[in-house]
Amino acid sequence: MIARGGLVAFPTETVYGLGADATDPAAVARIYAAKGRPSNNPLIVHVVDQMAAERLAVFDATARLLAAVFWPGPLTLVLPLRDGHGLASAVTAGLSTVAVRVPASPLARRVLLAAGVPVAAPSANRSGRISPTRADHVAAGLGETVDAIVDGGPCPVGVESTIVATDPLRVLRDGGIPREALALASGTAPMADTAPAALQAPGQSASHYAPVRPVRLDVRMRTDDAILIGFGDVEGELTLSVTGDPAEAAASVFAVLHDADALAARLGRTRIDVAPVPEDGLGRAINDRLRRAAAPRA
Known part of the structure; x- marks a missing residue:
């Protein structure tokens, strides 16, 4: 084909x-x-x-x-x-x-x-x-x-x-x-050089990887209007990794965002919240995707 x-x-x-x-x-x-x-x-x-x-x-x-x-x-x-x-x-x-x-x-x-x-x-x-x-x-x-x-x-x-x-x-x-x-x-x-004045490579747009619902980052507590995606000791309806393993979180981040969007639609929630992820190693790539998912939509 x-x-x-x-x-x-x-x-x-x-x-x-x-x-x-x-x-x-x-x-x-x-x-x-x-x-x-x-x-x-x-x-x-x-x-x-x-x-x-x-x-x-x-x-x-x-x-x-x-x-x-x-x-x-x-x-x-x-x-x-x-x-x-x-x-x-x-x-x-x-x-x-x-x-x-x-x-x-x-x-x-x-x-x-x-x-x-x-x-x-x-x-x-x-x-x-x-x-x-x-x-x-x-x-x-x-x-x-x-x-x-x-x-x-x-x-x-x-x-x-x-x-x-x-x-x-x-x-x-x-x-x-x-x-x-x-x-x-x-x-x-x-x-x-991840936010250049002109695109040099894929994935450099400020708003990218976005679910339908808006995303808020660095949240540790559940609220009634949002689905919380947990990480490590922050518990949510869904989680990137219960143990706080960055490799597990990287492997699951997009699937969990898909699932959170679907769950929010079923439960009538208006937002997706995400727990903090440490900014080192693979955590840097995870946070890059999450920040672009949370960026203002064009």
């Missing part, structure tokens, strides 16, 4: 992606239309290995080091486009760089091998809404706008990939690889 210009949602280790042939302008246009995605928001290109990535992008020493340590895995590199890359221009949203990743999910890798092309695959949800970590999230959000959904069960990482640029090393979006791991691997503490 991908090779014929279709849209196929498939699981990666992070979230479900909405995949299309990244070299086919019409197929890439279908991604933007299905998601209602602004045309200035670039897409991540998924490939099977570093060799395939180097046919699309120019790697420097830092990029090769990070790829050697973290690929396959939840790391996206934003690098200069290579001459003759062959990608549809909409993939990069007119930028001179491309975001590229080698996913670790065995099922995602089988999809990429079968397609035989670079696959542009943003999260398989309507733009600005909660990212999908189960096949039913995709079906509920995109319905018949996709040609197929490959059901691989829940995504184990649960938050999107960390996106970095390498010259100099800076984080464009926190994600499944904590900054501390990047610093350890590279010997350099990455700078933060």
